[in-house]
Amino acid sequence: GQNIDQPTEMTATEGAIVQINCTYQTSGFNGLFWYQQHAGEAPTFLSYNVLDGLEEKGRFSSFLSRSKGYSYLLLKELQMKDSASYLCAVNSNYQLIWGAGTKLIIKP
Amino acid sequence: DTGVSQDPRHKITKRGQNVTFRCDPISEHNRLYWYRQTLGQGPEFLTYFQNEAQLEKSRLLSDRFSAERPKGSFSTLEIQRTEQGDSAMYLCASSLQNNSPLHFGNGTRLTVT
Numbered sequence: 001g002q003n004i005d006q007p008t009e010m011t012a013t014e015g016a017i018v019q020i021n022c023t024y025q026t027s028g029f030n031g032l033f034w035y036q037q038h039a040g041e042a043p044t045f046l047s048y049n050v051l052d053g054l055e056e057k058g059r060f061s062s063f064l065s066r067s068k069g070y071s072y073l074l075l076k077e078l079q080m081k082d083s084a085s086y087l088c089a090v091n092s093n094y095q096l097i098w099g100a101g102t103k104l105i106i107k108p
Numbered sequence: 109d110t111g112v113s114q115d116p117r118h119k120i121t122k123r124g125q126n127v128t129f130r131c132d133p134i135s136e137h138n139r140l141y142w143y144r145q146t147l148g149q150g151p152e153f154l155t156y157f158q159n160e161a162q163l164e165k166s167r168l169l170s171d172r173f174s175a176e177r178p179k180g181s182f183s184t185l186e187i188q189r190t191e192q193g194d195s196a197m198y199l200c201a202s203s204l205q206n207n208s209p210l211h212f213g214n215g216t217r218l219t220v221t
Contacts, residue, residue: 004150008148030206030207031207033209033210041214042199042212042213042214042215043151043199043210043212044212045209045210045211048209050207087150087151089150091207094206094207095153095164096153096210098150098151098152099150100148100149100150101148101149101150103148
């Protein structure tokens with residue numbers, strides 16, 4: 001079967017750093033996406049990894065290890081507006097397999 | 109780039125009625141996807157189109173669901189004889205090509221009473 005695991009919920013403090021992990025077991029792999037979704041809104045694209053290593057984009061970075069079936073999203077200098085769900089999705093044989101998302105709560 | 113738009117934003121219907129949703133993708137995007145999402149879950153794949161051709165349909169999708177993209181531009185999703193279990197957010201997304209990021213519309217929230 002195909003499976004993506006993320007923690008259900010995480011809490012962090014404004015200004016701090018948080019790492020959201022994603023592990024996957026899929027029949028194929030053509031890349032991994034991270035999306036942000038605020039409550040009641042559509043997901044918005046954050047990052048894409050297809051090769052091992054770290055991709056940095058401003059306050060957000062995403063890491064991939066294909067041999068371990070593992071990725072993480074790193075958020076720095078957390079702001080209150082970063083409170084949202086973060087979804088990991090794997091392109092497996094050109095179909096996106098989605099995790100259930102990690103709800104991130106930011107406290108002042 | 110005006111983004112992906114969906115209509116209506118909200119739909120309340122009685123069990124047994126038919127509903128139709130519309131999605132207008134980003135104009136240069138060939139691929140169009142329909143997903144369903146319930147609270148606390150990731151998007152669940154329903155179907156996708158490459159231009160006007162419907163290339164894949166989820167096996168979870170009953171025959172009450174049908175989608176069209178007649179001219180390779182906008183798409184419609186119809187649910188016949190709605191059931192309470194159909195209540196969800198229906199998301200449309202489009203992408204330029206196979207491994208490009210998906211751009212989502214704001215969704216249509218369906219409530220079946």
